[in-house]
Amino acid sequence: MPGYTVTVTVRLKQGVLDPEAETTQRALERLGFDLEDLRSADQFELDLTAEDAExxxxxxxxxxxxxxxNPTIHDYEVAVDPR
Amino acid sequence: MPGYTVTVTVRLKQGVLDPEAETTQRALERLGFDLEDLRSADQFELDLTAEDAExxxxxxxxxxxxxxxNPTIHDYEVAVDPR
Structure with missing residues (x-):
């Protein structure tokens, strides 16, 4: 079976508080960087074999x-690439 | 000045141990999923304004x-998109 690398990006849904991202944004601002917003996400890269990309x-x-x-607080995106 | 969304993906360098990814992989295997490898990365989406994409x-x-x-243990990728 062909091998694929699947990239899963997990983001907090709009409106869910993200204190870590806020802290990071404030730390960058203290270093003198100017930015309007910062969001953080978790990414997982999975190597697997499957019959096809679908x-x-x-x-x-x-x-x-x-x-x-966690579907209550997260949205996610899945992207499949042949390996 | 035009607005950009910059996506920064921070990965552990090859060879750096990632116990969290290993635990996640094992948990998926215990649920009956078959996978060859799992890597995790942190992603930051920054909204900022700048003179141009460069x-x-x-x-x-x-x-x-x-x-x-942390350049000692991390590699990173930066992707710029107009907002």
């Missing part, structure tokens, strides 16, 4: 919903 | 080297 995408979505993201 | 890229690289990444 199967890889489906499997990664299942893994994300079971473990990598 | 200036935005340069500023983001400076912020990354000063605060967002």
């Amino acid at each position: 199967a890889a995408q489906e499997r990664a979505e299942e893994m994300t919903e079971r473990l990598l993201a | 200036a935005a890229q340069e500023r983001a690289e400076e912020m990354t080297e000063r605060l967002l990444a």
